[in-house]
Amino acid sequence: xxxxxxxxxxxxxxxxxxxxxxxxxxxxxxxxxxxxxxxxxxxxxxxxxxxxxxxxxxxxxxxxxxxxxxxxxxxxxxxxxxxxxxxxxxxxxxxxxxxxxxxxxxxxxxxxxxxxxxxxxxxxxxxxxxxxxxxxxxxxxxxxxxxxxxxxxxxxxxxxxxxxxxxxxxxxxxxxxxxxxxxxxxxxxxxxxxxxxxxxxxxxxxxxxxxxxxxxxxxxxxxxxxxxxxxxxxxxxxxxxxxxxxxxxxxxxxxxxxxxxxxxxxxxxxxxxxxxxxxxxxxxxxxxxxxxxxxxxxxxxxxxxxxxxxxxxxxxxxxxxxxxxxxxxxxxxxxxxxxxxxxxxxxxxxxxxxxxxxxxxxxxxxxxxxxxxxxxxxxxxxxxxxxxxxxxxxxxxxxxxxxxxxxxxxxxxxxxxxxxxxxxxxxxxxxxxxxxxxxxxxxxxxxxxxxxxxxxxxxxxxxxxxxxxxxxxxxxxxxxxxxxxxxxxxxxxxx
Amino acid sequence: xxxxxxxxxxxxxxxxxxxxxxxxxxxxxxxxxxxxxxxxxxxxxxxxxxxxxxxxxxxxxxxxxxxxxxxxxxxxxxxxxxxxxxxxxxxxxxxxxxxxxxxxxxxxxxxxxxxxxxxxxxxxxxxxxxxxxxxxxxxxxxxxxxxxxxxxxxxxxxxxxxxxxxxxxxxxxxxxxxxxxxxxxxxxxxxxxxxxxxxxxxxxxxxxxxxxxxxxxxxxxxxxxxxxxxxxxxxxxxxxxxxxxxxxxxxxxxxxxxxxxxxxxxxxxxxxxxxxxxxxxxxxxxxxxxxxxxxxxxxxxxxxxxxxxxxxxxxxxxxxxxxxxxxxxxxxxxxxxxxxxxxxxxxxxxxxxxxxx
Numbered sequence: 001x002x003x004x005x006x007x008x009x010x011x012x013x014x015x016x017x018x019x020x021x022x023x024x025x026x027x028x029x030x031x032x033x034x035x036x037x038x039x040x041x042x043x044x045x046x047x048x049x050x051x052x053x054x055x056x057x058x059x060x061x062x063x064x065x066x067x068x069x070x071x072x073x074x075x076x077x078x079x080x081x082x083x084x085x086x087x088x089x090x091x092x093x094x095x096x097x098x099x100x101x102x103x104x105x106x107x108x109x110x111x112x113x114x115x116x117x118x119x120x121x122x123x124x125x126x127x128x129x130x131x132x133x134x135x136x137x138x139x140x141x142x143x144x145x146x147x148x149x150x151x152x153x154x155x156x157x158x159x160x161x162x163x164x165x166x167x168x169x170x171x172x173x174x175x176x177x178x179x180x181x182x183x184x185x186x187x188x189x190x191x192x193x194x195x196x197x198x199x200x201x202x203x204x205x206x207x208x209x210x211x212x213x214x215x216x217x218x219x220x221x222x223x224x225x226x227x228x229x230x231x232x233x234x235x236x237x238x239x240x241x242x243x244x245x246x247x248x249x250x251x252x253x254x255x256x257x258x259x260x261x262x263x264x265x266x267x268x269x270x271x272x273x274x275x276x277x278x279x280x281x282x283x284x285x286x287x288x289x290x291x292x293x294x295x296x297x298x299x300x301x302x303x304x305x306x307x308x309x310x311x312x313x314x315x316x317x318x319x320x321x322x323x324x325x326x327x328x329x330x331x332x333x334x335x336x337x338x339x340x341x342x343x344x345x346x347x348x349x350x351x352x353x354x355x356x357x358x359x360x361x362x363x364x365x366x367x368x369x370x371x372x373x374x375x376x377x378x379x380x381x382x383x384x385x386x387x388x389x390x391x392x393x394x395x396x397x398x399x400x401x402x403x404x405x406x407x408x409x410x411x412x413x414x415x416x417x418x419x420x421x422x423x424x425x426x427x428x429x430x431x432x433x434x435x436x437x438x439x440x441x442x443x444x445x446x447x448x449x450x451x452x453x454x455x456x457x458x459x460x461x462x463x464x465x466x467x468x469x470x471x472x473x474x475x476x477x478x479x480x481x482x483x484x485x486x487x488x489x490x491x492x493x494x495x
Numbered sequence: 496x497x498x499x500x501x502x503x504x505x506x507x508x509x510x511x512x513x514x515x516x517x518x519x520x521x522x523x524x525x526x527x528x529x530x531x532x533x534x535x536x537x538x539x540x541x542x543x544x545x546x547x548x549x550x551x552x553x554x555x556x557x558x559x560x561x562x563x564x565x566x567x568x569x570x571x572x573x574x575x576x577x578x579x580x581x582x583x584x585x586x587x588x589x590x591x592x593x594x595x596x597x598x599x600x601x602x603x604x605x606x607x608x609x610x611x612x613x614x615x616x617x618x619x620x621x622x623x624x625x626x627x628x629x630x631x632x633x634x635x636x637x638x639x640x641x642x643x644x645x646x647x648x649x650x651x652x653x654x655x656x657x658x659x660x661x662x663x664x665x666x667x668x669x670x671x672x673x674x675x676x677x678x679x680x681x682x683x684x685x686x687x688x689x690x691x692x693x694x695x696x697x698x699x700x701x702x703x704x705x706x707x708x709x710x711x712x713x714x715x716x717x718x719x720x721x722x723x724x725x726x727x728x729x730x731x732x733x734x735x736x737x738x739x740x741x742x743x744x745x746x747x748x749x750x751x752x753x754x755x756x757x758x759x760x761x762x763x764x765x766x767x768x769x770x771x772x773x774x775x776x777x778x779x780x781x782x783x784x785x786x787x788x789x790x791x792x793x794x795x796x797x798x799x800x801x802x803x804x805x806x807x808x809x810x811x812x813x814x815x816x817x818x819x820x821x822x823x824x825x826x827x828x829x830x831x832x833x834x835x836x837x838x839x840x841x842x843x844x845x846x847x848x849x850x851x852x
Binding site: 087088123125127128129130132133134136137140141152153154157158160161162165166168169170180182186234235236237239278279 | 551552553554555558559561562565652655656658659662663664665666668672676678679680681683684757758759761763764769770800801804808809811812
């Protein structure tokens with residue numbers, strides 16, 4: 001009998017504990033669409049968007065929705081925004097803080113049509129099963145209609161399936177800076193099922209080609225290198241750079257050659273060494289030494305947060321490759337704080353950074369946002385800007401529709417919106433509605449690349465013509481490619 | 496046909512040439528029956544309480560129960576493997592990943608249904624286990640631990656190396672779900688709770704029958720001392736290989752479930768040591784070789800993980816492991832020990848020395 005009592009007791013404890021720790025949401029009925037809206041993009045001609053040949057002008061949407069100038073009607077209630085992030089990771093913590101900031105600013109301006117926004121953070125611990133639990137809880141229990149998810153591919157791929165099941169009864173929008181073309185392919189191939197998902201990153205071929213090629217403009221025209229070494233993170237998202245890739249979709253094909261090939265063909269640079277960086281690798285000295293031994297004059301590191309760029313920078317500064325200019329795509333190298341993290345070893349490194357308050361961007365709000373987040377102790381990478389900006393985009397779309405609860409129409413509005421308030425990128429690179437393989441994704445374009453010079457001050461060295469060609473005319477007049485100095489020279493002159 | 500033969504305190508049933516025994520005295524069957532009923536009723540009870548009393552869809556709660564069942568599905572065969580091989584493996588999640596990849600690849604590339612990928616996952620897992628089963632004979636101690644610990648790392652690297660097949664961190668998408676959606680997401684999840692519970696129950700049944708059989712006795716002897724087992728004439732090698740092979744196949748079934756539950760499978764997620772730690776904690780906190788303790792242990796571990804996640808933010812993992820460490824320290828015989836020490840069996844062996852006054 002004691003055993004029976006023990007088991008019953010345990011069962012009751014489970015029930016009480018579990019029910020007690022789950023927030024009971026208000027019983028606001030979730031609108032269920034009764035008549036499906038015809039939102040399948042009407043495409044009759046396949047659009048070819050091979051990265052090398054498609055000019056930006058051709059991609060500009062013909063139907064553009066702009067923010068309404070008239071004041072929308074005021075509504076009551078609140079809009080719940082969920083953020084599914086593991087905030088132990090500094091980059092993800094920055095994403096959540098950026099969302100908080102955006103929501104604070106929106107609420108300070110009266111919310112969205114009078115509806116206040118509420119941010120609910122759910123910890124994922126970067127585990128798929130927990131992310132699924134948190135996502136279900138976010139949409140079904142907490143009633144979030146907008147869900148931001150950390151850019152972890154394994155999570156996003158599982159959540160896409162989950163979202164497809166949840167969407168019909170609980171319409172919502174999911175936004176994630178996830179690298180991995182498969183999610184975009186799902187949206188393209190089965191639009192009605194996955195239309196709720198938007199990827200705040202370019203498609204893989206564009207990410208590995210269009211976004212990275214500016215580094216080789218620098219290698220050729222600024223550094224004047226002739227031989228380059230490529231360090232490529234061995235992850236799914238870099239497949240296009242490592243091996244080349246082609247994706248055929250009903251909106252056309254998109255492809256990219258392997259980086260070693262297009263760097264040679266387009267820039268005339270000799271690729272003397274290519275090394276794949278194993279995820280979690282800590283010992284970079286052998287590959288740095290090999291790059292130096294092969295006579296590399298420029299090293300490009302294509303990596304994400306999976307690669308410890310802080311350690312790589314430190315080892316570079318103490319290796320025989322220390323005089324070879326090294327350029328970083330991602331990771332902590334994107335932070336201004338990389339200077340102090342590496343103890344100044346990042347002197348002379350070339351980085352893609354949007355973490356500088358005096359960044360020479362046309363959008364003056366960018367510096368303000370960076371400053372505000374710095375005041376909160378946050379360092380920014382590109383995804384931090386994306387989180388902030390995407391919240392603004394959702395607001396614009398909801399106001400355009402006039403009903404934040406009509407998610408089908410909000411999705412359609414997001415697809416049609418020419419969003420001009422992105423903190424760091426131009427509207428044509430942020431457009432979600434291109435009926436090409438970048439559908440519901442960003443489009444690749446030039447980025448702001450700086451060199452850490454004396455005292456850790458970033459000096460933006462992108463060739464002006466590259467920025468101007470990409471539409472960043474104002475920025476092109478502010479960058480200083482002539483201010484580039486070799487690492488050896490900087491070590492001599494900086495005290 | 497069936498012939499019932501009453502005996503003192505028990506009933507013997509002769510059916511189809513086999514003999515079944517039922518002990519009449521309630522103390523032998525009452526508690527397991529109660530436990531089973533509570534286990535089966537718990538998800539439904541929680542679901543109905545949440546929807547009717549608290550008026551919300553308890554989807555996070557149901558998801559937690561699925562994770563608890565997954566831990567049982569892993570820890571029960573793991574316990575049997577530990578007993579039958581006399582070795583502590585640090586690679587059970589390797590076989591989960593093998594099963595997951597098998598199911599996901601067959602489903603996506605060949606369009607096989609979950610009913611067909613289930614035996615495939617089991618057999619591929621068992622086949623790989625059979626191929627590497629000699630490690631249970633030729634290695635022991637730290638060598639065995641290292642070998643089994645390395646297997647998941649090797650597979651993890653392979654998934655990145657051949658990302659064209661395994662999809663690296665992105666994994667394998669477009670895996671057919673175990674059943675078509677009912678249209679009610681929470682109900683779908685409740686069904687998944689019961690599917691996972693059913694698998695856990697089947698594993699528990701087979702392991703229970705095995706441990707109660709003469710093979711279980713031989714496994715116990717091997718676990719205690721292989722030399723003694725050999726001197727008894729037990730075919731140690733055979734039992735070790737069979738145990739390792741079949742229990743690994745069972746672990747592969749967990750991967751099959753995950754692939755068809757999530758609709759995708761990403762191996763690196765499950766090949767991380769964090770999941771291994773959860774399995775080891777579940778098995779250890781259950782009590783030494785206590786397969787029923789695994790049920791209690793898994794539900795407590797999964798509940799604690801969810802409660803700490805919701806309550807303690809960035810400190811949740813630290814708090815969780817501190818609690819589990821405290822439990823490891825205080826429950827020397829695991830959760831099952833709490834039950835056993837109130838039973839007639841010896842709980843903590845002790846010797847009393849009478850002294851002359």
